[in-house]
Amino acid sequence: MTQNTSVLLAKRPVGNPKPSDFSLRRENLPTLSEGQALLKNHFISLDAGFRNWLDESAGDDVLPAMALGEPVMGLVMGEVIETRHAGYQVGDWLMARIAWQEYSVADDSQFIVKIDPDEPYPMNYYLGVLGDTGLSAYFGMLDIGKPKTGETVLVSAAAGAVGSIAGQIAQIHGARAVGIVGSDEKAERVVAELGYAGAVNHRGDVSAQLAALCPNGVDVYFDNVGGPILEVVLDHLAVGARIALCGAVATYGNPGSGPGNLFQLVTKEALMRGFFAHTQVDRYPEARSQLAQWIDTDKLNAPEYMLSGIESVGPAFSDLFAGRNFGKTIVKLG
């Protein structure tokens, strides 16, 4: 009988997740009930935002806190190999917010998007540049950032899955993109490979680097990290600035530990807005079509950090926080 391997939450991470926070469990495939479909997963998407729900106290409207000793929830792409769900046929490709497993049971309680297997791009693109991360970049940059020609657009985690796309979308709209990254090597790579005009290494003096790279202030800040860097950026806003707070920002701080200078939103008549891509599923086709056109015309580069095998999932997730990825992190399953 086919065995299924799941990645479990072995320990709740303290600070950044590490490979030993996860373990593997092998078990038989479940028998389907009415209304369920069985997916053979091909790709697992690793997204920093899911870190939030690894904390015991972290349940919210999107997901409950993940259970210790149970499979970790994430975004997965798989193919239906058995079905008792009227909406899903064998051979359908589904992207689902479901557990890190080789095989998963999907039902209507989950967030599921059907992907046409005849799509002209590699299926893994539908977890990255044409998936939630690319769509987050698209919606956040265009709906909130609204970059204009000549403006300066700052992107944190600029080499990450969302940031790598967000910075390029800003450039496509005529803006000058500046990144915030965690190493000098990444600073060089976002300039060379993603067209950023320059990048701040957040391990140095962020304010001084921002003053040098954004002398006329920051018109748009696409924020993937929040925290103390946001506070520094608030002091460098241009009048009328727009700040898009992407899902990954959703980290919980202690009361009274956030930016003490929110008044800068008043003095700069600036806007800050949080968003998720997954609440705008009806706009996915339009957004995907635009992103695809930019890929086809070589305006958009979609870097990926690809690992393989279910045993790589915990390490790949940990790599996100150690800053080892460049672009979208995906684990390919056999």
Add this chain to the structure above:
Amino acid sequence: MTQNTSVLLAKRPVGNPKPSDFSLRRENLPTLSEGQALLKNHFISLDAGFRNWLDESAGDDVLPAMALGEPVMGLVMGEVIETRHAGYQVGDWLMARIAWQEYSVADDSQFIVKIDPDEPYPMNYYLGVLGDTGLSAYFGMLDIGKPKTGETVLVSAAAGAVGSIAGQIAQIHGARAVGIVGSDEKAERVVAELGYAGAVNHRGDVSAQLAALCPNGVDVYFDNVGGPILEVVLDHLAVGARIALCGAVATYGNPGSGPGNLFQLVTKEALMRGFFAHTQVDRYPEARSQLAQWIDTDKLNAPEYMLSGIESVGPAFSDLFAGRNFGKTIVKLG
């Protein structure tokens, strides 16, 4: 010869301003230079937001930090009694960002709006409900808050000059207004006199009172105070909430002393935006005309806390921070 009395900044306030932070100086009227007009001031507007510039380090794009031993800057309404400015004739009424004085010299370096002396409302209304505070309520509530029928609109400093108008504008648009005030007496008054559905006394448990008064969450937060109350409100937002940060919010906190839960803007896909009324002078006529129509049709009550004499200015300003005012605070000069 006519003497002029000015209100000076005698001491930089520590925390809330008090009457002894201010002193009076009498001196002769100045001789006008070309490009200047002399105003006899009739009304002085007291606005909490001006507190910011009393700190030594507080200069910004709007005003420099105020100088110790010099007249305090504020919003003043006066009549031109002598002129060497081609744009201003004797008899013109001007509202200007100028010093707390019986007589002031106005020139093009200042923010000045001409008021038609034939306007049908008391001239003091042009500092209050038809002035910057009423216009702040109007622009902030309608441009950012956009209240809809049935929504819950929360207003901090709900009995203040801006808040008293903002809460009523929300009600005119079909929303349910809830106030935040500093005493049980004010809580009763905002309900009885301004139509609020209820009010939170911020000296009690704000979160528990909000949960009781806003069981479906806060759709719009019109924030006049910022600080720790904002952090509590962030935990009570409804999905799609809008937060208007009014000028008075512009208080400086220590780094890392602000709300630690800005991630709520993401989880609630909420918007926060700062604004000033004075950057939208071209829209003043439209906004004034709408506010005036609401006054005429008894939809809008414009409470005032009126004192008289230049010696009342320092105490009247201090009263704002002691919570003694209800509605717009104005000092009438002889």
